[in-house]
Amino acid sequence: MTIEPVRSKRRPILIALAIAVVLAVVAAVVVIALTNSAGQQRRESLALLKDDRLTVLVEARGKVQPAVNAYLAAYKKARNAPASREDAEKNSVKEREEFQRAIESARAALSDVQAGASTGGEEHGIGVAAAQLTDSYQGYLDSMEGLVESYPQFEGLFREEAGCSGLFVGSKAANLRERQTLLGQAAVPCREAVNQLKQSKSIAYVEFARTLDNEIAQLESHAETTAKSEENYNEFVRLKDEYVKKVDDATARNASEEELFKIADEVKALNTRIKNNRSEFDFAAKRYLNGVKEMPTLVEEVFSKNVSAQIKHHDTVIPLRVQVLKDSIDAELAE
Known part of the structure; x- marks a missing residue:
């Protein structure tokens, strides 16, 4: 009689546990391998971002400003030929296209x-530094694009088609009321052009447009005051003649002191009105002339002061943003 060996019930359990352990070990090895691979790819991506992409970014920005200057110079030269706005745009199309290519390359x-800094999340050091750089860089590109796109509007403001040159009507008017009327007529198309310029992406143009709009309103106000003062003066001349006649009549009839004192009080009041009117006229006339005289400076300072200040700001901030991003990358690579 053959006795069969009794199989242990623990053997399948042990085999299953062994297989599970092996699979767990294999899975861990796979996870570690994938993690190491992803980490290596991340490091390579960051190195590429720091050494290549940021270099290209800086070089691309360096080509924008010369392209802006070339276009502005070409357009202005064509416009002063003289040429119409349409002809000036045609004659500067080459420079405009070169600028557009520079902007597209920078973007x-x-x-x-x-894209290179997109991993890590917004709170990640690299993500924050990249977002700050993007804001500054995008602001610079928008500003330069606005300077070019809106330059024909800005440059043509005081040419005949915009009507702002009609603001300077002093020598064309026979009197101050006519000057005020002509100024009001010229202000309509001028203000329309100014409102269009307010839509520019260039902060410098927008600030200039707002300032100019305010200056136009001031000129209109001062023109109205001086015109009214001139009319008041003519009325005062008429009243003065009446009072001279009234004094002569009272003297001829040997009028009472009471009547003479009353006439004297009226003359005194008239003199006060004349004095106040003169003060108002002098104040408004001075402000009006100053506004006209300062207008060329206001236009000139758009580029000599405002644009140059904005460019200087970007030239300071953007390199700092680039360096902060590089430092953030170095910090992560060192971990």
Whole structure:
């Protein structure tokens, strides 16, 4: 009689546990391998971002400003030929296209930087630094684009088609009321052009347009005051003649002291009105002339002061943003 060996019930359990352990070990090895691979890819991506993409970004920005200057110079030269706005745009189309290529290259470089820094989340040091750089860089590109796109509007403000040159009507008017009327007529198309310029992406143009709009309102106000003062003066001349006649009549009839004192009080009141009117006229006339005289300076300072200050700001901030992003990358690579 053959006795079969009794199989242990623990053996399948042990085998299953062994297989589970092996699978767990294999899975852990796979996870570690994938993690190491992803980490290596991340490090390579960051190195590419720092050494290549940021370099391209800086170089692309360096080509924008010369392209802006070339277009502005070409357009202004064509406009002063003289040429119409349409002809000036045609004669500067080459420079405009070169500027557009420079802007597109800069935007493409910025997109590459954003893509390279996209991992890690917004709270990640690299993500925050990249977002700050993007804001500054995008602001610079928008500003330069606005300078070019709106330059024909800005440059043509005081040419005949915009009507703002009609604001300077002093020598064309026979009197101050006519000057005020002509100024009001010229202000209509001028203000329309100014309102269009307020839509520019250039902060410098927008600030200038707002200032000019305020200056136009001030000129209109001062023109109205001086015109009214001139009319008042003519009325005062008429009243003065009446009072001279009234004094002569009272003297001829040997009028009472009471009547003479009353006439004297009326003359005194008239003199006060004349004095006040003269003060109002002098104040408004001075402000009006100053507004006219300062207008060329206001236009000139758009580029000599405002644009140059904004460019200087970007030239200071953007390199700092680039360096902060590089430092953030170095910090992560060092971990």
